[in-house]
Amino acid sequence: MLVTSALISGLGLGSMYGLLALGFYMTYSVSSTVNFSQGSSMMLGAVFAYALSVKAGWPFPLAVTGALLLCAIYGVIVERVGVRPFVRRGSNAWLMATVAIGIIADNAVLFTFGKEPRALPAPFAGEPLQLFGIGVSLSQIVIPLTGLALAALLHFMSRRTRLGTALLAVVQNRDAASLMGINVSAAISAAFAVSTVFAGIAGILIAPIFNVHSDMGTLFGLKAFAVAILGGITSAWGVMLAGLLFGVTEALITALLGSGYTQILTFTLVIVALAIVPNGLFGRAEVKKV
Numbered sequence: 581m582l583v584t585s586a587l588i589s590g591l592g593l594g595s596m597y598g599l600l601a602l603g604f605y606m607t608y609s610v611s612s613t614v615n616f617s618q619g620s621s622m623m624l625g626a627v628f629a630y631a632l633s634v635k636a637g638w639p640f641p642l643a644v645t646g647a648l649l650l651c652a653i654y655g656v657i658v659e660r661v662g663v664r665p666f667v668r669r670g671s672n673a674w675l676m677a678t679v680a681i682g683i684i685a686d687n688a689v690l691f692t693f694g695k696e697p698r699a700l701p702a703p704f705a706g707e708p709l710q711l712f713g714i715g716v717s718l719s720q721i722v723i724p725l726t727g728l729a730l731a732a733l734l735h736f737m738s739r740r741t742r743l744g745t746a747l748l749a750v751v752q753n754r755d756a757a758s759l760m761g762i763n764v765s766a767a768i769s770a771a772f773a774v775s776t777v778f779a780g781i782a783g784i785l786i787a788p789i790f791n792v793h794s795d796m797g798t799l800f801g802l803k804a805f806a807v808a809i810l811g812g813i814t815s816a817w818g819v820m821l822a823g824l825l826f827g828v829t830e831a832l833i834t835a836l837l838g839s840g841y842t843q844i845l846t847f848t849l850v851i852v853a854l855a856i857v858p859n860g861l862f863g864r865a866e867v868k869k870v
Contacts, residue, residue, distance in 0.1 A: 586835035587828055592720050594827020595727025599782040600804030601819035602734060603775030608813050609751050610771040613663050613674055617682025618779050619801020625651050625780025626787035627689055630700050648780050655776030656769050690794040697791035723785050731820040747771060806850050811860050818862025
């Protein structure tokens with residue numbers, strides 16, 4: 581019973597890690613950079629949804645749409661301000677710049693939103709369902725299904741839509757894509773926007789469980805980056821599956837050994853796994869042309 585409950589909650593957490601890690605995959609694949617304020621993107625999604633639905637009184641679907649649109653704008657700002665100027669000069673300072681933007685966002689929310697955690701009403705309320713003899717809330721089912729559905733949607737978009745084709749062209753050969761008339765800068769901005777939307781969705785889904793506060797995304801962002809590396813940051817399905825594996829492992833350790841061992845053992849396992857498979861569980865070694 582305990583193990584089954586841990587597995588169910590672990591799948592929910594793991595899908596959140598996977599969604600955040602998909603954001604790292606998006607930006608790295610297209611621009612060879614990552615947004616280290618991804619945890620802040622998750623927090624902003626939850627804060628925007630709370631502000632629009634609870635404070636402004638918008639219907640929840642409309643509030644979610646508005647929150648994700650604001651997350652997308654935040655992603656474009658991060659790319660334009662914290663990444664593009666440094667990449668153009670051949671500098672790696674975007675690493676620190678994206679971290680700094682995340683810290684600014686966290687503190688801006690702290691001063692405007694306040695320190696106290698706020699409860700975001702669960703959009704999937706109802707009587708618990710019986711699954712393998714235990715009560716499971718509808719949210720615990722919807723969260724992992726949403727994560728997997730978004731991973732499948734990303735896979736479909738990358739191969740069946742004009743934007744996805746443009747992004748794939750940029751990934752394969754940026755100069756050739758530019759010669760074909762693809763706006764490379766716009767494609768990279770779009771990748772950052774999509775990555776922060778994924779993080780915002782994760783924040784909105786997890787907020788009813790963990791409440792909304794300014795630093796709710798900090799640890800999630802760190803774990804998601806570990807998941808992205810563990811899964812092989814060049815593989816979309818790899819990072820999603822690694823997220824589920826990480827979440828289930830974390831939940832099992834917490835259930836069987838106690839929360840005091842959770843961070844120690846999960847990150848130790850990540851280090852051991854990467855020592856054995858340096859390119860990630862589902863990644864491939866980069867081929868360098870000389």
